[in-house]
Amino acid sequence: xxxxKPLSITKQVSSRALRRGHDPLMPSVTSVNNExxxxxxxxxIQFSHILDFMIMMPLGPMLMQEFSINTHEFxxxxxxxxxxxxxxxxxxxxxxxxxERKQLLIVMxxxxxxxxxxxxxxxxxxALLVFRGLSGVFGGxxxxxxxxxxxxxxxxxxxxxxxxxxxTAFSISxxxxxxxxxxxxxxxxxxxxxxxxxxxxxxxxxxxxRLLPTIDQHLSIKRSHPFAPMLAVLRDTNHIKALIFSAxxxxxxxxxxxxxxxxxxxxxxxxxxxxxxxxxxxxAATLITARLIGRWADHAGKxxxxxxxxxxxxxxxxxxxxxxxxxxxxxxLYTTAFFVLVSGRMIPGMTxxxxxxxxxxxGTFMSLNSTVQSLAMGLSTTLGGFIVTQNASGVFxxxxxxxxxxxxxxxxxxxxxxxxxxxxxxxxxATTYSES
Numbered sequence: 290x291x292x293x294k295p296l297s298i299t300k301q302v303s304s305r306a307l308r309r310g311h312d313p314l315m316p317s318v319t320s321v322n323n324e325x326x327x328x329x330x331x332x333x334i335q336f337s338h339i340l341d342f343m344i345m346m347p348l349g350p351m352l353m354q355e356f357s358i359n360t361h362e363f364x365x366x367x368x369x370x371x372x373x374x375x376x377x378x379x380x381x382x383x384x385x386x387x388x389e390r391k392q393l394l395i396v397m398x399x400x401x402x403x404x405x406x407x408x409x410x411x412x413x414x415x416a417l418l419v420f421r422g423l424s425g426v427f428g429g430x431x432x433x434x435x436x437x438x439x440x441x442x443x444x445x446x447x448x449x450x451x452x453x454x455x456x457t458a459f460s461i462s463x464x465x466x467x468x469x470x471x472x473x474x475x476x477x478x479x480x481x482x483x484x485x486x487x488x489x490x491x492x493x494x495x496x497x498x499r500l501l502p503t504i505d506q507h508l509s510i511k512r513s514h515p516f517a518p519m520l521a522v523l524r525d526t527n528h529i530k531a532l533i534f535s536a537x538x539x540x541x542x543x544x545x546x547x548x549x550x551x552x553x554x555x556x557x558x559x560x561x562x563x564x565x566x567x568x569x570x571x572x573a574a575t576l577i578t579a580r581l582i583g584r585w586a587d588h589a590g591k592x593x594x595x596x597x598x599x600x601x602x603x604x605x606x607x608x609x610x611x612x613x614x615x616x617x618x619x620x621x622l623y624t625t626a627f628f629v630l631v632s633g634r635m636i637p638g639m640t641x642x643x644x645x646x647x648x649x650x651x652g653t654f655m656s657l658n659s660t661v662q663s664l665a666m667g668l669s670t671t672l673g674g675f676i677v678t679q680n681a682s683g684v685f686x687x688x689x690x691x692x693x694x695x696x697x698x699x700x701x702x703x704x705x706x707x708x709x710x711x712x713x714x715x716x717x718x719a720t721t722y723s724e725s
Contacts, residue, residue, distance in 0.1 A: 327442060328454045330500045331435045333493040334398060335458035338428035340466040341405050341486050342370055345421070347471055347550045347564055351479045356414040360551070360685070364674025366418060367547045371667030373422040374429025378660030385433065385652045390441065390504035394434040395497060401427035402490040409483030425663070433659035437652045440643045441504050446587065452640050453583020461576065468565035468572075475562065518653035522646075527710045528654055531645035532661045534705050538638050539665035541698035542631055544673045544691040545610060549624070552677070552685050558614040570621045571628030578629050579636060586637040591644075592706050595637040599703045602630035603696050610692025638702075644711035 345352075345367050353363055385393065404423040411417035435455065443451040466489075470482035522528050553559040553567065586594040605627035612623060646654035672694075676687045 324442070325454075326500050327502065328439070328451055330493065330496050331438060332455050332458045332461075334394065334431060334490075334497060335435045335455055336461055336466065337398070337486060337490040337493055338401060338424075338431050339458050340470070340489070341401075341424055341428060341483075343467055344470050344482050344486070345370070346547050347467055347568065348474060348479055348482070349547075349551045350554055350561055351474060352417075353551070355479060356417075358414060360548070360677055360679055361674045362414070363551075364547065364670050366414075366421060368667040368670040368674075369418050369421040370425035370428065371543075371663045371665075371670060373425030374432070374663030375660045375667060377426040377429040378433055378656050378658075378663060385430070385437075385656045390434060390438050390652070391497070391501045394431065394438070394501070395494060397427045397430045397434065398490055398494050398497070401431060402487045402494070405483050405490065406487040409480040409487070411480075429659050429663050430656070433652075433656045436639065436643060436658075437655040438501070438504060440646070440648075440651050440655070442502070450580070450583045450587055452636050452643075453580040453586075461572065467568040471565045471568070518650055519657065522650050522654045522657055525647065525650075527645055528647075528650075528657075530705070530709050531642045531654075532658060534638070534702060534709060535642050535658050536661050536665040537698050537702035537705060538634060539662045540669045541695045541702060543666045543669040544676070544695045544698075545606060545688075546631075547670045548673055548677045548685070548688060548691070549609065549627075552609075552688050553620065553624075555679070555683050555685050556614070556688070557612055557620055559617060559620055563617055566617070567621065567624045570625045574625050574629050575632055578633055582633045582636045586640060591637040591640045591711070595634060595641065595706050596703050598630055598633045598637065599699055602627075602634055603699055605630060606692050606695050606699070610695075611689045638706070641706060641709055641711060645709050647712060 349363055352358070352366065353360075356362075358366070401424060404420055404427060407420040408417060408424060411420055439451050439455060470485060473481040473485065550564055550567075553564065554561055559567070582594065582598060605623055608623045609627055612620070615623075642658060643651075643655070673691050676691050676694075677685055678687055679685050
């Protein structure tokens with residue numbers, strides 16, 4: 290009996306903790322304020338590399354003129370970041386669970402800041418292409434680390450809300466980062482936004498070093514060789530399903546997103562000076578809706594909310610990709626709905642993906658997920674570069690076909706999401722049932 294008593298007490302503590310939404314094996318975050326500070330810091334780091342990726346798309350008209358490149362070459366410039374992120378995610382899957390989370394995130398962020406600064410110093414298309422690739426290498430691991438740390442720290446029952454907070458990185462980058470960067474680029478030089486991103490990265494690095502907890506529980510797991518965790522992830526059918534679902538989400542976005550600005554300027558007759566308003570309006574709206582969608586997903590269910598938001602997203606996709614010349618306010622309605630719903634899918638969607646991972650393999654799984662997402666971004670952007678072409682009069686053609694592909698893949702993702710098992714939900718449900 291003496292041998293079983295400590296085990297029984299541990300089970301009782303774990304069960305009660307799970308019912309309250311706390312996992313006793315998770316790193317300690319001692320208060321709601323501390324948890325919020327950690328999430329906001331992770332969102333800030335996410336903001337840095339999201340803004341670095343996003344800024345290339347609205348800078349498209351300037352870069353195409355500066356370097357005398359066509360849509361295909363511009364597509365490669367955007368895709369370079371994604372393909373490099375895919376490579377780094379695959380490489381990271383072999384070692385990401387062998388290091389303490391916080392220190393690895395800090396090192397990757399330092400390298401990312403240096404590579405981004407180099408983008409601003411590039412003097413040729415080839416140099417910019419190389420430095421964008423390097424930014425993607427480090428940015429890809431940063432993104433995987435942020436999502437992994439959220440899952441390590443935040444219990445399943447509050448993870449939708451937490452992902453809503455992390456998703457504000459996208460909102461703030463669109464409502465403030467992109468418009469400010471475009472204003473600087475328009476009034477000064479296209480290089481300036483990259484210098485700004487490097488400075489912002491340094492600020493959040495300082496904050497991360499002070500506020501983020503040490504996360505090293507995963508280091509106690511014995512691993513036979515560097516690729517053992519990766520093989521373990523790929524042997525799990527549920528992991529494969531989650532990775533396919535993740536790829537469908539991204540592919541259904543990035544056949545359209547990279548060419549939104551150049552299409553708006555050349556086909557919809559929106560002035561380049563008005564483009565910041567597109568991101569300002571869309572970002573302001575998502576800043577509000579992201580957290581609402583996160584809370585809604587926690588209460589109504591991640592799968593249900595994903596399907597409803599994903600279905601609604603088909604309408605702005607079709608409106609944007611088939612629009613002719615319209616007034617600015619009509620275009621703002623289209624693009625704001627696009628930002629809210631297309632990015633809004635990611636909140637319940639990523640919660641499903643994160644929760645599909647076995648906890649002991651979460652870092653490796655999220656690194657592979659980063660690879661899959663980045664590869665999907667790169668392939669869809671490259672595909673879009675072949676579909677969307679510019680004729681002799683400067684008008685872009687084929688954008689509607691990119692929209693059709695996006696809608697088709699979006700519908701497949703809506704159907705596919707129910708095939709994924711969320712481990713954390715199952716653990717909470719089992720604990721609640723056993724105590725009832």
